[in-house]
């Protein structure tokens with residue numbers, strides 16, 4: 471005998487019994503999360519609505535993070551008290567595992583900031599991958615020069631996170647390559663909508679790293695490099711993006727001033743402002759626990775060698791080798807269950823493919839919104855075909 475249905479479910483039975491084809495509902499705490507085309511049966515988007523059993527109200531939350539593209543069918547299962555795993559069927563291997571965060575640290579913080587109900591999407595990725603690299607330091611110290619040199623030497627290893635800024639482009643700067651040059655009002659709106667991993671007012675302009683910019687580099691299979699100021703580094707440090715933080719110092723303040731002037735990209739007034747800010751940044755660079763490494767950019771070649779040494783020595787530099795999942799495809803016809811940080815996904819036979827059971831290990835999740843959830847390990851369980859076909863999916 472099953473347990474008696476909770477009163478709040480009975481009261482709202484019509485709503486829940488009318489869940490459409492691509493809708494799922496999951497209980498986490500006192501809330502029921504309905505995922506999937508809520509208003510229209512033809513809507514394949516993974517929209518969210520929440521039933522709060524303590525107030526008996528339906529809530530439409532603010533949804534943060536890069537959202538999954540629409541899909542015809544999905545399933546969902548709570549992983550723990552703060553997130554739900556959403557499996558998109560019939561989609562590419564690297565797009566089938568998603569997490570809907572409902573009460574993670576990031577979601578709690580955003581609830582406080584926005585004063586609304588909040589959920590956040592985070593794409594799940596297998597293995598841990600190399601840590602992104604945050605390079606920070608005062609204006610004119612040579613961060614950009616060092617990064618360009620590194621990327622020229624290792625074009626298939628490193629990718630640059632293209633920031634957004636409200637500052638005007640310099641003569642040779644290209645939109646989408648050096649920066650996304652944007653209107654302040656548009657950028658402020660995007661920040662409010664949770665599209666940025668971090669943002670800061672720097673030398674009188676707004677600068678920020680969008681979640682999409684970091685994910686674009688990760689998607690290309692490269693290690694992401696961020697060139698951001700100290701405020702940005704501080705924000706990333708407290709975010710779920712696990713990165714290596716490197717601070718670049720000038721050999722002297724006089725040399726910094728010389729480089730900044732020699733670059734010839736700023737007016738005298740702007741140079742003065744950047745130099746004033748540099749003093750504070752050089753102090754903050756020494757803050758305990760903020761930077762993992764400090765490099766002095768005296769001689770460019772020497773400093774670049776030091777940087778390469780740090781990045782190759784970093785123990786997380788190599789992607790964790792998990793079993794290959796190239797052929798993973800969650801079929802439309804699948805069932806999912808969770809137990810002890812292990813998720814079992816039983817995919818029915820489809821289009822000449824035999825039935826398969828995948829085990830998804832979620833015991834070592836890292837990261838999360840804003841950004842990817844890493845550390846997943848999904849692999850097929852080898853069972854004899856007659857056993858697999860004998861498991862009835864009806």
Ligand SMILES: Nc1ncnc2c1ncn2[C@@H]1O[C@H](COP(=O)(O)OP(=O)(O)OP(=O)(O)O)[C@@H](O)[C@H]1O
Nearest residue numbers: 608609610611612613614615729733767768769770
């Ligand atoms: N080791 C070095 N020795 C001498 N000049 C250098 C060195 N490194 C960089 N430079 C020069 O210093 C100037 C400033 O460098 P760069 O533009 O890379 O600084 P940055 O830290 O990226 O500045 P910003 O934060 O304003 O973007 C450039 O003209 C560059 O050629």
Ligand SMILES: Nc1nc2c(ncn2[C@@H]2O[C@H](COP(=O)(O)O)[C@@H](O)[C@H]2O)c(=O)[nH]1
Nearest residue numbers: 609633669670672677678679697698699702
């Ligand atoms: N917090 C952030 N700081 C950023 C970002 N992109 C660049 N920067 C920093 O701004 C200054 C000035 O850059 P410039 O191109 O105008 O000379 C420099 O220190 C950069 O590191 C960002 O996305 N977030």
